[in-house]
Amino acid sequence: MEVALFWIFAALMLGFGAAVIFLKSPVSSALSLVVSFLGLAALFLLLDAFFIGIIQVLVYAGAVMVLFLFIIMLLDLKTERARKINLPAMIGGLMVVVGFVALLVKLLPSFDIAKPALARPVNDVASVGMLLFSDYNLPFQVIGVLLLVATVGVVLLSRKELK
Amino acid sequence: MNLSALAMQPEIFLAWTSIIKTLVIVFGIVLPIVSLTVFAERKVCAFIQDRVGPNRVGLPTTILGFKKDIRLLGLGQMIADPIKLLLKENFIPNSVNKFYYYIAPKLAMIPALLVLAVLPFGPNVFFGDIKVPLMVANVDIGILWVFAISSLGVYGIVLAGWASNSKYPFLGGIRSSSQMISYELALGLSVIPVFLIVGTLNMQEIVVWQRENGWMVAPFWPKGFSLEQLLHGDFAAIGASFAAGFSVQRLLIWVPMLISFIVFLIAMFAETNRVPFDLPEAEQELVGGYHTEYSSMGFALFFLGEYAAMAAGSGVIVTLFLGGWSLPFIPDGSATSFFGIPFIPAWGASLLWGLIGMTIFLAKIAAMLFLFIWVRWTLPRFRYDQLMKLGWYFFFELALVNIFITALILALVKF
Numbered sequence: 054m055e056v057a058l059f060w061i062f063a064a065l066m067l068g069f070g071a072a073v074i075f076l077k078s079p080v081s082s083a084l085s086l087v088v089s090f091l092g093l094a095a096l097f098l099l100l101d102a103f104f105i106g107i108i109q110v111l112v113y114a115g116a117v118m119v120l121f122l123f124i125i126m127l128l129d130l131k132t133e134r135a136r137k138i139n140l141p142a143m144i145g146g147l148m149v150v151v152g153f154v155a156l157l158v159k160l161l162p163s164f165d166i167a168k169p170a171l172a173r174p175v176n177d178v179a180s181v182g183m184l185l186f187s188d189y190n191l192p193f194q195v196i197g198v199l200l201l202v203a204t205v206g207v208v209l210l211s212r213k214e215l216k
Numbered sequence: 217m218n219l220s221a222l223a224m225q226p227e228i229f230l231a232w233t234s235i236i237k238t239l240v241i242v243f244g245i246v247l248p249i250v251s252l253t254v255f256a257e258r259k260v261c262a263f264i265q266d267r268v269g270p271n272r273v274g275l276p277t278t279i280l281g282f283k284k285d286i287r288l289l290g291l292g293q294m295i296a297d298p299i300k301l302l303l304k305e306n307f308i309p310n311s312v313n314k315f316y317y318y319i320a321p322k323l324a325m326i327p328a329l330l331v332l333a334v335l336p337f338g339p340n341v342f343f344g345d346i347k348v349p350l351m352v353a354n355v356d357i358g359i360l361w362v363f364a365i366s367s368l369g370v371y372g373i374v375l376a377g378w379a380s381n382s383k384y385p386f387l388g389g390i391r392s393s394s395q396m397i398s399y400e401l402a403l404g405l406s407v408i409p410v411f412l413i414v415g416t417l418n419m420q421e422i423v424v425w426q427r428e429n430g431w432m433v434a435p436f437w438p439k440g441f442s443l444e445q446l447l448h449g450d451f452a453a454i455g456a457s458f459a460a461g462f463s464v465q466r467l468l469i470w471v472p473m474l475i476s477f478i479v480f481l482i483a484m485f486a487e488t489n490r491v492p493f494d495l496p497e498a499e500q501e502l503v504g505g506y507h508t509e510y511s512s513m514g515f516a517l518f519f520l521g522e523y524a525a526m527a528a529g530s531g532v533i534v535t536l537f538l539g540g541w542s543l544p545f546i547p548d549g550s551a552t553s554f555f556g557i558p559f560i561p562a563w564g565a566s567l568l569w570g571l572i573g574m575t576i577f578l579a580k581i582a583a584m585l586f587l588f589i590w591v592r593w594t595l596p597r598f599r600y601d602q603l604m605k606l607g608w609y610f611f612f613e614l615a616l617v618n619i620f621i622t623a624l625i626l627a628l629v630k631f
Contacts, residue, residue: 111367
């Protein structure tokens, strides 16, 4: 059952992930990305990581993508027309893909698949919270400052008259 | 192993009770609540405006040759309204984006029903050793599920506005998405004090905590108060139980809890697009808002989604702040006898108390729904900039400060 569900959601996620790139209409692309995020959240749920899964839905599918859609609709972006193939960009893209696949091929065998997963988190909200505020407290605070800087930057940029 | 023994295996037993619970909650409780709410809306509105309201449609017995129809206070309207909507022509304008126009009403309705999965409708019921909670999914992330799923509800509305390819629905959709994003923050932050006190996100455990320590909005709570004391009129024992339940911490925590409750309630009005925050469908400015171009079942699904979201929202408020299925002197599902009647087995008594808990929960939801309707026909609508200012400048800060006040009280006052 869990294996079948894994394949279904993985296929859903990858299929709609590809659709984000191949679909011509920006709204369709954005919505495909939402479905892809939902598939990823379902994979987290299958791993019993309820907290991460539901935060994935809450933050990415429920907030970030709503803003994306909002902007796409507000700017009234039209369907993309077919563009001429840009050869250097194509070669550059292909190189990135080849590099990424090579990295995966090199890294994957180093994972010990036979090793059982870590003990399942009983209460993962509490365990994530404990880790975040003890072992990873410094990175957590640094990210907080980073977000604050970003917020201040946005407020500054969105002010009408810059001196 | 025969079939009945197989059905009593714990896993299989839980599986088929889950299916029964899902079907009963969706088709037996929520959909009737929706049509009852629509009916109640018309009746209460009529009452507030000093009219009679729908009172004619009942059982049409004149068709069968009787002299008079049975009117049933107009309750037949509940069934007549959906039938009317079903039989209307499903008119699709030419200019719409067909695919998104078609799926938008479904996307608006499904999240409203999914939210119900984590609401505890009743206490845990015991069949022998097997514990069956009267809710669809007893998961530890409880309230986060509610927020995550209801945040998906905005897609249906935005897409309906966009796919209609028409100006007013589009404005309705845009208003709706910015409104929902703004109020989600206040909504999420305002419940954190509840979790600081209880220490879990699990909805069932929050209700159990409130059953023992008092509802979030009630500072005075009896400890060890039981139905027998009430039936025997043992006032000394009742007084003693109130004295035992008193603590300074509870009394102090009452203030941030009331703030939480009010912020959450108002943010819930904004999330469900109800008056005074129904800007996405403001008739005077936007015709019908995002569902202007919809007719027949498409429109009915938006309607259904809106009322189901209202019912689910009321359920969340009741669960978090008003004690869910609990009343102080009613036993929960762990009771083994039902008023001492001898021939009812332990599981039967447990189930009966469970159903009574469910009734209490639904009665509380009904009271909340009445509040929703009452507000709608009493208050005028906000202006859009006022709505945004209220969300960002007032409720957001209030909810944030409230968290610190609660944490301070919990840390400093221990008695």
